[in-house]
Amino acid sequence: MKNLTILIFCSMMTASxxxxIPDSSGPKSESPSDDGVFVKREEASTLVRQKRAGVAAADLSVAQLESLREVCEADLACEHMMDTSGIIAAYTAHYGPVPF
Incomplete structure (x- = not known):
């Protein structure tokens, strides 16, 4: 009975x-706090941002953007793309280059 108690005690102590203690013999696992993998949202958006071909949204007036939006709302696919990709990308994809 004493041997069984000591054996259980030793196995529990070994397990705890x-x-x-981290395993040093295996490959090093990278934790989420490593600096090389994650970047701040602002840095990622500047790195991933792509220049759009053609007219930039800043070049158009509010009235011009609204007229593009009205044309694009008539087509459901264009309207969905407008919500996800932006008005200029949607209009260009469905109707060609921006007329003004």
Missing amino acids: LSAG
């Missing part, structure tokens, strides 16, 4: 000690 080994749970806290």
